Amino acid sequence: MTEPTAVPEGPLYLDKAAPEIFAAMAGVSKMIAAAAADAGISQQLLELVNLRISQINGCAYCLDVHYEKAVRLGEDPRRLAVLQEWQETTLFDDAESASLELAECITLIPEPAERSEIEDCARAVLGDAGYAVVAWAAISMNAFNRVSITSHHPVS
Template identity: 35%
Template sequence: MTDERIHLSRTVPSVYEKIAAFSTEVGQVARAAGVPATTAELVQLHASQLNGCAYCIRVHTKRLLTAGETAERLAMLPAWREAGIYDERERAALEVVEAITLIGDGGLTDREYRDVLDILSVDEYAAISWIGVAINAFNRVAIAGRYATGPHAAGR
């Protein structure tokens, strides 16, 4: 028996390819809805933090840094409600993705839902929700397979 876990994307690549295609479609929907790329990355990073997915945290942190995001905003993301450095649209998006990620807690209350829709359009809300669904799927694939994140995986 090996300590290495089954790598789902390599073991059954056809399913992983479909998840990747789904994610690409979600990205197109988000762009069409006007969701800024940095917001899409922030919500993916936050969902990955909530799920404890080191692999996806690394991926989305690198993407945000490449896009010019600041270290302060990345460091403050787990405390986004109190940080005071995210705009109202980012906060609404983070509220949505957090509710999707922690769906067992009941999702958005009716009040939170109305508040979010006072800020986000229906298309933005739908796009961010789909981003949440997609990143949660990727988090589960990476966590289940314990995708490598150590120094040996830095180039991945």
């Protein structure tokens, strides 16, 4: 029987423990940003998607990072304040609403019929290229949330 090893103190930051994997994830984010520009999806809209997903997943670190980015890109703090209840406002246009709904769908994965309806609506509003960019952004943000939550990244 082997003796148990002592549990190390402090969190293990996955991005530091396997930097090559984290760099690959960051590379995907850069590819999404480039594809967004080609599809007419603004970086500001991608930050709304990132923030909404981080709200759902409860990732304080990512909320902090993407709030700052959104403000730097000129996002209205009032819209950020109500983002969690975006459907209850008239502050978001059709493309933003379709993107946020698609991001929520990808994050929460509702029943197939509801998922299909949301996906069809998003494709109709965003077009295939815009839909693909927002979908990839949502998938990527969900992965980054899990890295930060698992790593216990601090908000300082």
